[in-house]
Amino acid sequence: MSMINSTAIQACGLKATPQRLLILKHIEKAGHISIEQLFDAVQREFPSISLATVYKNIDALLAAGLIREVGIVRGKHVFEIAKEDHIHFICKRCGTVTDIRPRKEILPESLTGPLPGEKEMVELNIYGICNSCKNET
Template identity: 45%
Template sequence: MHDVIQMLKTKDLKATPQRISVLKELGQKKHPTMDDLYEALRRENPSMSLATVYKNIATLKEKGVVIEVNVADGKMRYDIYSKPHIHIVCQGCGAIEDVDCDANLLQYQNCLEENQNVKIERMDIIASVTSCPMCSKKS
């Protein structure tokens, strides 16, 4: 929980109970949809409204703490952006896996910044696959 509070402080955000709950749930690396996130949070705090979850996600996205992962089913998934990483999204079963970013990707980012004369705040990379190890476990 200390990491979550520190993450909020570095982005000049108050560590409200709602934000802490949202980040703790996202920290489980399940990449939930908004509905999944809301249901999980309501189990912990029945008085939390869907509007509160949307508002907190919007604030966390705006500050770069949370990112959206766009998958084929059209339902946005959410994840904490604690460090650069790639999302491998399976088109077969919908599984999402985080893969750490290596030095080559950071070199590519530097190259893009130089060639395009821009400062990249964050690279959101999604690699789509047609099947994955999770697919074979489900069959």
């Protein structure tokens, strides 16, 4: 079931351009995707698109809260469709990012005590070696 359509984009105050729809489609399909992978995928269907345009659209989609950025190993980021707070398992070997639904609401205050500001979203990453990488050795 796709959450991404023109109506969802317009509801966030953005124009639903073909480029935006294509970018969102590929982010949704991949689950988590880097800017390079996204550019490759989008360019296959929309050869005239430039990397600068992809970046501009990513910025607009981030600002509108439709997608979010996940911080990954060595400063690399991937993008995903915004959804409820969840936990990422990130494989240090193959870079695969897996969404894990927490058993209960993620409350950072339970780890840290009172926060020095208002919480907007929580990002929690667990790094390790995924089972398929583990089985290869």
